[in-house]
Amino acid sequence: MSDLFDRRGLMRGLALTAGGLTLAGCDKLNGQPQFRELLKGAEQLNYKAQRVVAGRDALAREYSRLDLSPVFRVNGNAMPASPAYQQHAASNFADWRLVIDGLVARPLQLSLAQLAQAPQRAQITMHNCVEGWSAIGGWQGPQLGPLLRAAGLSTRANFIVFHCADDSGGAPYYESIDLVDAFHPQTILATHMNGERVSIPHGAPVRLRVERQLGYKHAKFVMRIEARERLDDLYGGKGGFWEDRADYAWYAGI
Amino acid sequence: MVKRHRLSTRLWHWTNAITLLVMLMSGLMIFNAHPRLYWGTYGANPDHPWLEVTSTTTRGFLRVGPVTVDTTGVLGHWQAPDGSTQHRAFPHWATIPSSYSLADARIWHLAFAWVLALGLLAYMIVSLVNRHFQKDLAIKGAEITPRHLWADIKDHARLRFPTGAAALRYNILQKLAYGSVLFVLLPLIIFTGMTMSPALTTGWSFLLDIFGGRQSARSLHFIAAFALVGFFLVHIAMVVLAGPINEVRSMITGRYRIPKAKDEA
Numbered sequence: 001m002s003d004l005f006d007r008r009g010l011m012r013g014l015a016l017t018a019g020g021l022t023l024a025g026c027d028k029l030n031g032q033p034q035f036r037e038l039l040k041g042a043e044q045l046n047y048k049a050q051r052v053v054a055g056r057d058a059l060a061r062e063y064s065r066l067d068l069s070p071v072f073r074v075n076g077n078a079m080p081a082s083p084a085y086q087q088h089a090a091s092n093f094a095d096w097r098l099v100i101d102g103l104v105a106r107p108l109q110l111s112l113a114q115l116a117q118a119p120q121r122a123q124i125t126m127h128n129c130v131e132g133w134s135a136i137g138g139w140q141g142p143q144l145g146p147l148l149r150a151a152g153l154s155t156r157a158n159f160i161v162f163h164c165a166d167d168s169g170g171a172p173y174y175e176s177i178d179l180v181d182a183f184h185p186q187t188i189l190a191t192h193m194n195g196e197r198v199s200i201p202h203g204a205p206v207r208l209r210v211e212r213q214l215g216y217k218h219a220k221f222v223m224r225i226e227a228r229e230r231l232d233d234l235y236g237g238k239g240g241f242w243e244d245r246a247d248y249a250w251y252a253g254i
Numbered sequence: 255m256v257k258r259h260r261l262s263t264r265l266w267h268w269t270n271a272i273t274l275l276v277m278l279m280s281g282l283m284i285f286n287a288h289p290r291l292y293w294g295t296y297g298a299n300p301d302h303p304w305l306e307v308t309s310t311t312t313r314g315f316l317r318v319g320p321v322t323v324d325t326t327g328v329l330g331h332w333q334a335p336d337g338s339t340q341h342r343a344f345p346h347w348a349t350i351p352s353s354y355s356l357a358d359a360r361i362w363h364l365a366f367a368w369v370l371a372l373g374l375l376a377y378m379i380v381s382l383v384n385r386h387f388q389k390d391l392a393i394k395g396a397e398i399t400p401r402h403l404w405a406d407i408k409d410h411a412r413l414r415f416p417t418g419a420a421a422l423r424y425n426i427l428q429k430l431a432y433g434s435v436l437f438v439l440l441p442l443i444i445f446t447g448m449t450m451s452p453a454l455t456t457g458w459s460f461l462l463d464i465f466g467g468r469q470s471a472r473s474l475h476f477i478a479a480f481a482l483v484g485f486f487l488v489h490i491a492m493v494v495l496a497g498p499i500n501e502v503r504s505m506i507t508g509r510y511r512i513p514k515a516k517d518e519a
Contacts, residue, residue, distance in 0.1 A: 054457035253453025
């Protein structure tokens with residue numbers, strides 16, 4: 001009996017110590033910049049490994065109309081607070097123009113009619129939220145790549161930044177992707193969702209679809225597309241609203 | 255005293271112990287971001303979950319299919335160390351980090367995922383080369399007969415553990431348990447994890463077919479995690495019953511004292 005009691009005591013002691021160390025230890029390590037950077041090295045590993053597995057142009061799976069989610073959940077901002085945006089919404093985006101500038105030879109200002117004339121792509125794909133849920137929706141709009149070529153993208157450009165109409169707590173929503181994803185055939189500026197104009201809660205008039213990445217990259221209410229050499233001198237310096245605000249991974253392929 | 259476990263086995267064992275604990279706790283935090291599980295290709299709030307942790311203002315609930323269990327105080331409704339009431343699915347003591355952060359949990363989870371996957375791969379290669387699998391884990395024809403299986407189950411139920419040289423060999427229940435973890439649960443949890451990556455499934459879209467869609471993969475990932483917790487509990491119980499000091503020492507130093515038969519003691 002005493003043998004068993006000792007064992008039980010020993011195991012309880014071990015379990016409590018392990019539990020206590022884990023909780024306190026992990027929280028402490030979590031707050032330590034060097035350790036965080038070490039863990040975040042895995043993001044680079046994921047980025048490189050996934051590019052090897054998927055290649056530059058591998059397509060995200062496309063689904064049939066039968067697979068469409070009955071309800072495509074609206075997430076994040078459903079209506080930007082900015083008066084300028086609300087004016088555009090009230091006039092059905094008649095005077096709205098998409099700006100493409102930054103490191104380009106010919107900055108562009110494109111109306112919805114002009115976007116409709118650019119090379120289009122329609123795709124039914126899965127939207128993967130970082131939180132774990134997913135929904136299948138149909139998207140259509142001009143491919144981003146040809147628009148960037150039309151604007152004369154500079155060879156100095158490394159990143160494409162999407163500036164949006166919404167903000168949260170005064171911080172403007174923006175996102176960025178690299179050129180491999182920008183020129184990917186499924187990367188489109190969706191003007192239509194499930195056969196209709198993209199609704200305001202889903203990001204009207206234009207929502208980025210960058211199918212090989214998580215949902216927070218799929219910027220809604222895109223107003224301006226800027227080609228940049230680097231990201232560390234823009235806003236919080238981490239390349240996106242959620243990246244700056246909550247330390248989400250910049251590479252959102254997983 | 256004999257030499258029982260090789261250095262590679264011991265190193266992998268303790269690396270895994272830490273890695274699986276970190277992966278479980280950070281995984282529970284990731285689950286907290288959307289505490290619902292679905293089957294099929296898609297699943298979001300308007301869709302029907304087969305499992306969810308939910309709460310009212312005063313109570314927490316776990317719902318699995320038609321069954322609802324009150325989990326107030328543990329799941330869905332619990333007190334944080336600062337005294338505040340929280341409505342997250344898993345409580346602070348079960349998650350990394352202890353206060354809500356999806357981004358931080360992902361940083362931990364995705365870093366240790368590399369340790370888990372590369373560790374398993376290295377262990378498998380080494381175990382094939384040094385014949386650990388063939389010598390110690392391969393199941394022999396005679397062991398898998400119902401008669402032999404039943405005898406081993408009875409021995410376990412009566413807590414009659416092998417003594418002498420027989421204690422050095424894995425019995426059939428051990429082989430089945432270790433084999434399921436090595437060749438079923440760990441690969442399953444790694445590949446279902448990969449299936450949740452929107453980039454990886456562009457190159458390896460067969461993953462989506464194997465597991466029946468992203469949400470099914472997420473559900474299987476969660477089930478495999480709890481199967482591993484089940485294995486861990488049985489594993490610890492067996493270590494305690496078989497003599498924890500001798501067993502733990504053998505997994506740290508490799509040295510193991512062969513248990514004597516009861517009548518010799």
